Amino acid sequence: MKRRNLLVGLGAGLVAGCSKVGASTPMQKLFELAEGWHRGAQRTLAGRNALAREFSPEDISPYFRGNGTTDPGDASYAAHAAAGFADWKLAVGGLVDRPLLLSLDQVRALPQRTQITRHDCVEGWSAIGQWTGPQLKTLLDAAKLKPDARFIVFHCADMLEGANYYESIDLIDAFHPQTIVAHQLNGAPLPVTNGAPLRMRIERQLGYKHAKYVNAIEAVASLDGVGGGKGGFWEDRAGYQWYAGI
Ligand SMILES: Nc1nc2c(c(=O)[nH]1)N[C@H]1C(S)=C(S)[C@@H](COP(=O)(O)O)O[C@H]1N2
Ligand SMILES: [Mo]
Numbered sequence: 526m527k528r529r530n531l532l533v534g535l536g537a538g539l540v541a542g543c544s545k546v547g548a549s550t551p552m553q554k555l556f557e558l559a560e561g562w563h564r565g566a567q568r569t570l571a572g573r574n575a576l577a578r579e580f581s582p583e584d585i586s587p588y589f590r591g592n593g594t595t596d597p598g599d600a601s602y603a604a605h606a607a608a609g610f611a612d613w614k615l616a617v618g619g620l621v622d623r624p625l626l627l628s629l630d631q632v633r634a635l636p637q638r639t640q641i642t643r644h645d646c647v648e649g650w651s652a653i654g655q656w657t658g659p660q661l662k663t664l665l666d667a668a669k670l671k672p673d674a675r676f677i678v679f680h681c682a683d684m685l686e687g688a689n690y691y692e693s694i695d696l697i698d699a700f701h702p703q704t705i706v707a708h709q710l711n712g713a714p715l716p717v718t719n720g721a722p723l724r725m726r727i728e729r730q731l732g733y734k735h736a737k738y739v740n741a742i743e744a745v746a747s748l749d750g751v752g753g754g755k756g757g758f759w760e761d762r763a764g765y766q767w768y769a770g771i
Contacts, residue, residue: 573701590718592648596718597682602682610721617743618668619674621669622669625667627664629722632706637657638658640728641655657709671744674696677699678692679691682739693745693751693756698729705725706723707720707725720738720739724738733759734769
């Protein structure tokens with residue numbers, strides 16, 4: 526009885542927080558309650574700012590497989606890849622005071638973080654890799670978020686089922702020390718398979734949150750107007766949880 530009240534309380538908080546009240550079926554409601562419970566439990570037990578486990582160089586998987594899109598495949602991306610992404614630009618915009626347009630050299634010139642972590646895909650495989658790149662926090666501090674910014678959206682270059690892949694996180698994960706914009710895997714430039722030239726690492730969440738082929742980072746007040754409104758490509762299509770904490 527007590528537990529049920531707690532679940533309802535957390536669920537209500539989540540629904541209000543994400544303004545997802547609209548057209549929810551009872552089954553979706555149940556998912557959302559479970560998601561709220563999961564998120565609440567993780568916040569209480571471990572803390573959303575706790576670090577994901579980091580591993581040693583000898584733990585690195587010999588092969589880091591690619592999953593989902595493994596090559597965006599369109600002419601524009603192919604041209605960028607052939608040129609070593611020399612003219613690729615990362616845009617940081619939306620609800621910021623100073624929008625940024627950064628070349629890869631500029632991204633590489635920022636303070637860097639390197640971390641060896643395990644990637645867990647919801648489809649049931651894991652791999653350990655070493656990732657290098659600036660913390661997302663560094664970019665957001667440079668762009669200076671406006672006070673009404675609540676979510677960070679990652680827009681990707683690849684199209685699946687006629688839409689661009691995208692993902693989003695809240696500001697707790699956005700400012701988490703292990704949330705980085707990676708341009709290297711295992712000490713080498715990110716391969717096309719794994720999201721060249723830039724991909725997110727959101728180490729406290731499942732694999733589908735780690736957007737690859739990122740070309741724009743956007744601060745928003747609400748996820749309602751983005752994609753299908755559920756905060757990510759698979760959240761919109763397959764009912765994947767928006768908060769996929771591990
Ligand atoms: N742009 C983009 N990002 C993506 C995907 C995708 O298809 N497109 N797939 C996601 C999924 S489900 C996983 S498990 C990881 C896979 O990363 P990897 O290709 O480096 O293994 O990327 C995630 N990010
Ligand atoms: Mo995945």
